[in-house]
Structures are given as structure tokens and as C-alpha cells.
């Protein structure tokens with residue numbers, strides 16, 4: 458057994474909440490031999506358990522507005538120029554949003570992530586989201602609401618906060634040094650600016666990345682250290698789903714062990730932050746999903762924005778089978794009679810199945 462990673466974990470644990478791996482150590486985690494995979498995961502799991510015990514935070518996505526985006530993020534099925542055969546619609550109604558969110562909450566989620574495609578919200582869009590948030594909080598007082606609406610203008614984050622929104626997601630997606638290779642219609646600084654606006658308004662900043670976008674190992678490390686510097690409370694780690702009809706349609710750079718090492722590296726760099734296994738989990742981690750829960754402490758339940766996830770019931774079983782409990786619902790879902798979180802129709806408000 459390689460003691461190096463265990464020693465790094467011990468040093469981080471003794472160093473208090475602000476400590477973490479160095480860039481060289483992060484790179485070593487990423488480049489660990491597959492024969493060392495269990496050692497490196499075991500070391501990182503000590504950090505995970507020190508900060509989050511055996512809890513898993515469960516999040517549920519509601520896609521308020523799908524497709525029709527004027528931005529050109531090359532990885533995105535909803536982007537300008539994307540030929541991906543996804544469902545396109547403009548804003549869900551408040552009632553439909555409540556129905557969708559309610560299904561996720563009944564299925565075990567404690568955070569609802571309300572997402573809309575587009576460069577950023579208009580003030581009328583903010584009106585819609587504040588109304589939805591207020592209605593959601595009236596019906597489910599304990600729900601955490603995260604909004605993900607794109608680039609924010611001055612004052613918009615404050616309005617979301619006043620309406621009860623808890624967190625704001627805006628991913629940096631990749632290292633600054635790789636940003637212009639994946640999108641040209643906005644800058645890396647635009648993204649960082651929005652995360653700053655959210656934080657200044659008192660919203661919990663959620664920002665993460667997409668692995669598999671042609672980045673080098675060093676750029677993955679760069680992105681993680683940028684997220685650490687931005688003090689993102691939650692860090693969704695996506696694995697590129699190469700949608701047909703997008704510029705990345707033939708880009709397959711990831712293996713299950715590579716994905717596990719990326720998550721493990723994220724835990725070493727940001728030991729006390731919520732590391733969320735996000736889109737591409739099923740496609741790329743495959744049979745290592747359960748092992749990844751030993752280092753990450755958060756997942757999305759069920760489907761993604763424009764693609765189908767694992768059956769949500771299988772997610773709950775995976776959590777339970779591996780000795781974890783759902784944060785905020787520790788006593789629920791202990792038996793096979795637990796609710797079957799049912800929404801398998803991502804075409805919100807329709808019977809259209811999730812876009813594959």
C-alpha cells in the first residue's frame with residue numbers, strides 16, 4: 458500500500474479547514490497508477506468522512522428553459538449551432554415547476570436546482586424565478602433552492618437572495634487557460650464575475666467543471682485551484698457527455714478510473730467542500746460510481762438537463778447499499794418500500810422521455 462497519499466491526508470486533517478493538497482500533490486493523485494487506486498481513494502475518504510461523515514447530499518435538476526441558447530459553449534447540447542436532437546421549450550409555468558420539484562423532493566432530494574438555458578436572465582426572468590422560489594418555499598419550507606440562470610447583471614443576485622434562493626450555480630467549466638477553446642461568446646472573467654456577484658449577495662456559490670474537454674492534467678489542477686480560490690461551497694464535477702451534433706461529439710477522453718481520480722483530486726484540493734458527482738456519472742464512472750461516493754459527498758438524482766440519468770431508485774439503492782445516508786433525510790429510504798422517485802420524463806410537462 459502506498460503510504461504517500463495517506464500521509465498527505467493526515468497532514469491536511471491536522472492542518473485545519475483551509476488546508477489542502479499542493480498542486481504537485483494534486484497532480485500526483487491524478488497520475489496515480491491504477492494499482493494505487495484503492496490507496497488514493499481510501500486516503501481521500503478520510504477527508505470526506507471528517508467533513509461529511511456518511512451523508513450524501515441529493516440534488517434534483519429542473520430545467521426551466523431548454524435549448525434556444527445564443528451562446529456557443531462547444532460541449533452543450535443547448536448551444537447555438539448544436540444539432541443535438543433535444544427537446545426545446547421556453548419557461549415552465551410555476552405550477553409545472555412545483556410539480557417537477559416536488560417529484561424530486563419526494564424521491565429524496567433536499568436541494569432543487571432550477572436551471573435555464575441562455576446567456577443570462579432578463580429582469581422579467583428573475584421575476585419568474587423569484588415567484589417560483591417563493592411558491593416552492595411555501596410548499597416545502599426545508600427545501601434548498603439553487604438557481605442557475607447564466608451571467609448575472611447588477612442587482613439580480615440580490616433579488617434572488619431576497620426571494621429565498623439559497624445558492625447560485627455558475628460553473629467555470631475548465632481552466633482559464635483552456636476556456637477560449639471551448640466557448641467564444643463570453644469570457645472566463647464573465648463567469649468569475651457572476652460567481653462574485655452571487656457571493657456578494659449572500660448566495661452560496663456553486664461552481665464546478667467539466668472534465669474531458671481536451672484539457673491537460675495541469676489544466677485540471679489549475680481549474681480545481683481556481684475553484685478553491687473562488688471559495689465555491691459546492692463543486693459539481695461533470696464528465697463530458699459528447700452529444701451528437703455538437704463540436705465535441707467524437708471526444709472520448711475519459712475512463713472510469715480517470716474520473717475517480719479527478720473526484721479524488723477534487724477532495725484533496727478542497728477537503729471541506731461539497732464535491733458533487735454531476736453529469737456523465739453513469740456514462741463515464743460506470744461500475745465505479747459507488748466507489749466514487751467514498752470521496753464525493755453529493756449527487757444529482759435521476760435525470761440531467763437534456764439527458765437521461767440512472768433510474769433514481771438505483772441512485773437511492775446505491776447510497777444505501779454502500780452504508781451512506783441521505784443528508785436531511787437520514788431516516789427515510791431505509792427499506793425497499795421507499796418511494797420510487799418517479800420522474801422519468803424530462804420533457805417537463807409532457808410525456809416525452811429524457812433526451813438521450
Ligand code: SF4
Nearest residue numbers: 526528530533536574
Ligand atoms: S450558456 Fe449555458 S445553455 Fe447556453 S450554450 Fe452555454 S452552457 Fe449551454
